Amino acid sequence: MFSAMLGEAWQAMGANRLRTFLTMLGMVIGVGSVVLMMAVGQGAEESVKQSINAMGSNLFIVLSGSSTSGGARSGSGNASTLTVNDANAIGELDGVGNVAPISMGNAQVVFGGNNWSTSIMGTTATYLDIRAWDLDDGYVFSDSDMRSATRVALIGKTVVENIFGDINPIGKTIRIKQNPFVVLGVLKDKGQSLDGRDQDDTIIIPLTTAQRKILGNQFAGSVRQIMVQAVSPEAMTMVEQNINGLLKQRHNIREGADNDFNVRNLTAVANSAAETTRTMSLLLGAIASVSLLVGGIGIMNIMLVSVTERTREIGIRMAIGAREGDILLQFLLEAIVISVIGCLIGLFIGITGAMLVNKLTQAAVVISGYSVMIAFAVAASVGIFFGFYPARKAARMNPIEALRYQ
């Protein structure tokens, strides 16, 4: 009996194809946009997550404070207040894992006939551990390179593309501010940082080399920032307090005076970025759901018209023995079939659209079975919910009046 009714629903839909198609279109657009929006939203969340993982976990960055000269205050990171010794002392604190002092600046890099301006970062090999940054090729500089301030470099992908092209850079000599450097290794592709900076547009050299040969005029031992990794997320609060306490003591800062350094919790910043994208993707989903609702109302509208048009048919069916439940089921089934087919087409279009977005804009999209299932369940319930009232109206008809209906 159920299959007979499904067949009849199919027949009834076929009787007025254009109308059925337009009704379905509401569902198609609703489901399609929900799937597309969820794919884009989840894609954004996913890429933020990747950026966070690429950044490294449980990170603090200690910046030197601002300097004041002639009444003008510079921004933080400009005073030369942090030293390698500060970094070593932080490394001794409880709950601290890796510590990497960093000096940086910009410089022109030359290889053969090509040149490129990029950021030069002087640091230790631990920096790569903290950032979970591997090499594509070659090897990392050693402690002895550190001690003797050797002119060796690890170069990022963007730099390779711009000055080497197809040439294998390992072992080649590049010039940074006229100083010859041997390329030891090529860094793995890291992509954009959370703020959209190209992390591959960089050259990493030993800290000592940077201080003595490239970023000259700072006094020996000073660094721009110190990157600190706590051993666990739980240890972060304690580590932050301890770094503050330690540096106040080392820099002789009196109670109540301004610090000449800043401690920033990078993980907290990253988490808030993740929170923002999650909110955005929820918002997109909510907007798309509205179109699903509109599609549902369209189904209800057409089912009401259909019930009125088929009043006589309903009367005939009742006269030959259809129960109220049979009529209810018949019209309900029609609404469900329309919404489920519309949903399937919508899924197809939404997924195709998401892939197209991915292809055209390179934005990450994620199509999860979970979001597809939700869209399907919602569409089926929309069909039931909006099909029920017209179906009940049909089932409650008076058979005599229905038979007389012209």
Place this chain on the structure above:
Amino acid sequence: MAQSLVLVQDLHKDYQTAAGAITVLKQVNFSMDAGDFVAIMGPSGSGKSTFMNILGCLDKPTSGHYALNGHPIAELDGNALAKIRNQTIGFVFQGFNLLSRASLLDNVALPLVYSGVSKSERQERAKVLLEKVGLGKYINSLPNQISGGQQQRVAIARALVNRPQLILADEPTGNLDSVTSEEIMALFSALNAEGISIILVTHESDIAEHASRQVRFLDGRIVQDTRSRTMENVTEAGVLN
């Protein structure tokens, strides 16, 4: 005495309209034995259609008693009434009332859908009946592809598909020419000869002549109840009242 197939006692039917209550049936008493063929006649507005609707369990009386096969109808709920319309009674209408989108086979098989018969059996039984009414060649046609007389045959086949005891025909020849009407009436007579009880509403006295009993309505009352073949059973209801 054998139980009557249809027993109606003191039946009243009022309709509420904007102009107040209208009484359509007054003190109607009627009984019918299984196997009978009754023609109901009367002018428009005499209450005969309302009477048929009540007999067909499509409408309920305001007061009075109606029993089908000895079972009082007033006690039954909607689903039980639907079951009676599905299995005990077959309807034939003036306007044929076939589903225009469905094939003749599906039209005839439709009542079986509501009694839960399997698809293969539905089609088999519908096919047999279409052959019986002479339309075996057209089982896959649509209703608008055949003539009015043929459509009425399909409607009769649909009424018969669940092997009912009683057929209620509301002016079945009203939309047909006289030759086709005769063919349809011959079909009814043949069915009656097989033992199926028939109640038929008509305007035309020559159509009513095919029945073995003629009942005349006027202003909501039965005014005449005649047996055509056995003259001694004739009663002039109008005189008795």
